Amino acid sequence: xxxxxxxxxxxxxxxxxxxxxxxxxxxxxxxxxxxxxxxxxxxxxxxxxxxxxxxxxxxxxxxxxxxxxxxxxxxxxxxxxxxxxxxxxxxxxxxxxxxxxxxxxxxxxxxxxxxxxxxxxxxxxxxxxxxxxxxxxxxxxxxxxxxxxxxxxxxxxxxxxxxxxxxxxxxxxxxxxxxxxxxxxxxxxxxxxxxxxxxxxxxxxxxxxxxxxxxxxxxxxxxxxxxxxxxxxxxxxxxxxxxxxxxxxxxxxxxxxxxxxxxxxxxxxxxxxxxxxxxxxxxxxxxxxxxxxxxxxxxxxxxxxxxxxxxxxxxxxx
Amino acid sequence: xxxxxxxxxxxxxxxxxxxxxxxxxxxxxxxxxxxxxxxxxxxxxxxxxxxxxxxxxxxxxxxxxxxxxxxxxxxxxxxxxxxxxxxxxxxxxxxxxxxxxxxxxxxxxxxxxxxxxxxxxxxxxxxxxxxxxxxxxxxxxxxxxxxxxxxxxxxxxxxxxxxxxxxxxxxxxxxxxxxxxxxxxxxxxxxxxxxxxxxxxxxxxxxxxxxxxxxxxxxxxxxxxxxxxxxxxxxxxxxxxxxxxxxxxxxxxxxxxxxxxxxxxxxxxxxxxxxxxxxxxxxxxxxxxxxxxxxxxxxxxxxxxxxxxxxxxxxxxxxxxxxxxxxxxxxxxxxxxxxxxxxxxxxxxxxxxxxxxxxxxxxxxxxxxxxxxxxxxxxxxxxxxxxxxxxxxxxxxxxxxxxxxxxxxxxxxxxxxxxxxxxxxxxxxxxxxxxxxxxxxxxxxxxxxxxxxxxxxxxxxxxxxxxxxxxxxxxxxxxxxxxxxxxxxxxxxxxxxxxxxxxxxxxxxxxxxxxxxxxxxxxxxxxxxxxx
Numbered sequence: 095x096x097x098x099x100x101x102x103x104x105x106x107x108x109x110x111x112x113x114x115x116x117x118x119x120x121x122x123x124x125x126x127x128x129x130x131x132x133x134x135x136x137x138x139x140x141x142x143x144x145x146x147x148x149x150x151x152x153x154x155x156x157x158x159x160x161x162x163x164x165x166x167x168x169x170x171x172x173x174x175x176x177x178x179x180x181x182x183x184x185x186x187x188x189x190x191x192x193x194x195x196x197x198x199x200x201x202x203x204x205x206x207x208x209x210x211x212x213x214x215x216x217x218x219x220x221x222x223x224x225x226x227x228x229x230x231x232x233x234x235x236x237x238x239x240x241x242x243x244x245x246x247x248x249x250x251x252x253x254x255x256x257x258x259x260x261x262x263x264x265x266x267x268x269x270x271x272x273x274x275x276x277x278x279x280x281x282x283x284x285x286x287x288x289x290x291x292x293x294x295x296x297x298x299x300x301x302x303x304x305x306x307x308x309x310x311x312x313x314x315x316x317x318x319x320x321x322x323x324x325x326x327x328x329x330x331x332x333x334x335x336x337x338x339x340x341x342x343x344x345x346x347x348x349x350x351x352x353x354x355x356x357x358x359x360x361x362x363x364x365x366x367x368x369x370x371x372x373x374x375x376x377x378x379x380x381x382x383x384x385x386x387x388x389x390x391x392x393x394x395x396x397x398x399x400x401x402x403x404x405x406x407x408x409x410x411x412x
Numbered sequence: 413x414x415x416x417x418x419x420x421x422x423x424x425x426x427x428x429x430x431x432x433x434x435x436x437x438x439x440x441x442x443x444x445x446x447x448x449x450x451x452x453x454x455x456x457x458x459x460x461x462x463x464x465x466x467x468x469x470x471x472x473x474x475x476x477x478x479x480x481x482x483x484x485x486x487x488x489x490x491x492x493x494x495x496x497x498x499x500x501x502x503x504x505x506x507x508x509x510x511x512x513x514x515x516x517x518x519x520x521x522x523x524x525x526x527x528x529x530x531x532x533x534x535x536x537x538x539x540x541x542x543x544x545x546x547x548x549x550x551x552x553x554x555x556x557x558x559x560x561x562x563x564x565x566x567x568x569x570x571x572x573x574x575x576x577x578x579x580x581x582x583x584x585x586x587x588x589x590x591x592x593x594x595x596x597x598x599x600x601x602x603x604x605x606x607x608x609x610x611x612x613x614x615x616x617x618x619x620x621x622x623x624x625x626x627x628x629x630x631x632x633x634x635x636x637x638x639x640x641x642x643x644x645x646x647x648x649x650x651x652x653x654x655x656x657x658x659x660x661x662x663x664x665x666x667x668x669x670x671x672x673x674x675x676x677x678x679x680x681x682x683x684x685x686x687x688x689x690x691x692x693x694x695x696x697x698x699x700x701x702x703x704x705x706x707x708x709x710x711x712x713x714x715x716x717x718x719x720x721x722x723x724x725x726x727x728x729x730x731x732x733x734x735x736x737x738x739x740x741x742x743x744x745x746x747x748x749x750x751x752x753x754x755x756x757x758x759x760x761x762x763x764x765x766x767x768x769x770x771x772x773x774x775x776x777x778x779x780x781x782x783x784x785x786x787x788x789x790x791x792x793x794x795x796x797x798x799x800x801x802x803x804x805x806x807x808x809x810x811x812x813x814x815x816x817x818x819x820x821x822x823x824x825x826x827x828x829x830x831x832x833x834x835x836x837x838x839x840x841x842x843x844x845x846x847x848x849x850x851x852x853x854x855x856x857x858x859x860x861x862x863x864x865x866x867x868x869x870x871x872x873x874x875x876x877x878x879x880x881x882x883x884x885x886x887x888x889x890x891x892x893x894x895x896x897x898x899x900x901x902x903x904x905x906x907x908x909x910x911x912x913x914x915x916x917x918x919x920x921x922x923x924x925x926x927x928x929x930x931x932x933x934x935x936x937x938x939x940x941x942x943x944x
Contacts, residue, residue, distance in 0.1 A: 125819075125823050132554065144549065178456065258669055265625040265628040358660055360655050360664075362627040367627065370452040373819060
């Protein structure tokens with residue numbers, strides 16, 4: 095098992111590296127550059143050269159990448175061109191804010207989706223199955239920025255029950271998950287963020303449970319006279335690797351933050367940060383966030399693989 | 413108690429907690445003005461702000477002062493200059509390159525240090541001399557277009573400076589209005605660490621820094637010792653919140669999270685009004701227009717430029733924006749003092765437009781516009797450009813819209829027409845805050861991009877000669893006459909396709925009182941009182 099984990103970790107390194115190279119290249123291929131937001135229109139060539147030098151943009155692109163990578167390995171992600179703040183500090187802060195939303199959304203969507211999916215899988219073809227499938231399709235299909243705005247209009251503007259934006263009266267600096275006043279700010283973005291993963295996981299769970307129920311070993315268990323609850327445990331255990339794989343992906347998406355949801359709710363997380371960095375072509379921030387997201391996916395997939403192997407040792411990849 | 417009972421009890425407690433939250437009112441004597449900005453981040457606090465003129469509006473002119481300020485106290489005239497940290501400025505009769513500037517006495521920075529001529533010299537080095545310890549490259553970049561004609565600044569005594577320009581520049585006072593004075597004491601005490609200074613900025617402005625949470629909020633408190641006692645804020649605290657999504661800003665106002673909202677969407681204004689919010693608007697020096705390519709395409713021909721202007725029914729555009737614009741028939745806002753009386757009278761005349769196209773031999777006339785999906789001052793670029801396209805095509809143009817994001821458009825704009833000669837016009841909104849920004853930069857041949865903002869490389873020796881005369885004219889009345897003539901020449905030569913001037917709607921909670929919306933990109937929030 096240890097050798098397997100070491101091998102998987104080693105596989106993860108070139109993946110993260112490859113993602114960072116692709117992203118670095120794509121940023122430079124896209125039209126626009128970070129100097130547009132810094133330089134006045136009548137900046138002379140001398141001024142432009144000076145600013146390029148100040149931000150290390152005068153060097154060849156491969157050299158810029160290597161310089162960035164060598165620093166990143168040491169934990170230094172550079173300085174944001176737009177804000178002048180340390181990228182690592184910006185990401186750490188944004189990530190902690192996104193984690194608050196992601197944790198809530200994971201709890202809500204995973205539990206709801208699991209219950210709905212198992213129910214629909216067991217009651218395959220019934221009205222309950224159709225209702226759950228309908229909920230799942232709606233969850234996947236409704237654009238979350240639209241849903242977010244709808245919830246704001248309903249609960250913030252019309253009913254005046256919940257706040258429309260931000261992380262509380264004093265922002266994230268004093269945010270406390272134990273304070274109900276602060277947690278009111280979390281409800282609407284968490285519900286909005288939960289809808290898509292809820293829909294995807296519910297559909298996957300339903301399909302996995304329904305497929306497992308049709309397998310021969312379930313007939314055998316029932317024929318042996320096992321109680322329904324015991325049979326259900328076996329069914330879920332066999333369906334679980336498939337469900338975990340999808341949950342793992344959704345986990346990565348949620349931790350990566352949502353540009354749309356965080357912008358609609360003015361939630362200062364990684365999605366909000368990424369959106370700002372894209373608009374200003376803030377290369378150090380874009381690179382830092384991208385590396386972080388890629389690392390999340392790689393680590394999450396690794397953990398899911400390990401979990402799947404623990405649940406079903408036959409799934410170990412060689 | 414059964415399971416159902418426990419569940420209901422739990423739900424009841426949750427509901428009570430929520431209701432308690434709703435009814436919770438913070439009891440405090442402090443009056444707070446909370447502003448939702450369109451920016452995606454808190455503007456920089458280390459001197460020259462970023463985030464465009466919104467940064468100047470809310471951070472620059474509140475934390476700091478410039479030598480010359482804008483008079484933002486009136487709504488009925490276009491804002492112009494007034495004394496700031498300088499009390500007077502005159503050009504040296506013996507040398508038109510040299511300005512003698514008298515500084516205000518008795519002004520203190522927020523940290524208690526006196527403001528003197530040495531601070532002006534030090535601040536000049538801060539934004540021009542890369543060898544000075546106080547130099548900051550981003551500050552240099554942000555103000556470079558205003559300082560590039562300043563050669564040196566000398567202290568003649570504690571409260572007088574001499575500023576020498578490289579070329580004679582009668583419009584220098586306008587450039588001085590954008591340059592903020594930060595505290596030398598504070599930065600020196602922090603060993604020139606701008607990251608630390610960003611957390612403890614010190615200026616001479618009407619507000620003092622209280623705290624900043626990056627990306628989320630900047631809090632300023634009123635400066636009771638402000639030198640201009642009339643502008644000591646009428647509220648205790650100013651909270652600036654970046655909120656880039658327009659719908660969220662409106663919702664935040666309606667749900668009582670903010671008091672003052674920048675740029676609500678026209679579609680949300682009826683709802684805001686019906687909820688009792690105040691909507692304030694005013695014309696200001698803003699121009700939503702297209703700059704032509706004068707070298708490569710169809711718009712070389714004045715008949716085609718005139719045809720495009722005659723093809724637009726600007727009343728339709730106003731209807732599209734629910735009335736929140738002023739129809740534009742020239743570069744300047746009609747209320748500006750140097751508007752004049754151009755002889756090219758633009759009306760909606762599609763027949764004449766078609767006739768001009770046929771006369772010019774360009775029918776159908778294929779043109780390409782570079783436009784953005786959003787951006788600073790761009791209003792609602794997609795529906796507005798679609799309407800312009802439809803109206804131009806109705807008279808015989810064949811319009812291709814080349815759509816890109818704001819940064820990509822700037823990447824096309826900065827190098828000038830040579831980078832994309834296939835583009836016939838660019839749609840970039842412009843500030844017209846001063847004569848250089850409003851007129852010169854679009855038509856002066858020395859401003860041909862990439863050296864300046866003359867994107868389409870307009871060249872006219874008569875215009876160049878007039879601009880050089882204006883630079884050398886220090887008599888205000890003579891200068892005004894020449895500026896008027898320049899604007900008339902530009903209009904008669906149809907140098908742009910003029911469409912709209914924004915009216916900059918803002919939405920205010922009914923408890924916000926005393927705000928006067930100036931005809932300017934900048935606004936003074938110090939007179940605002942927060943009613944109970």
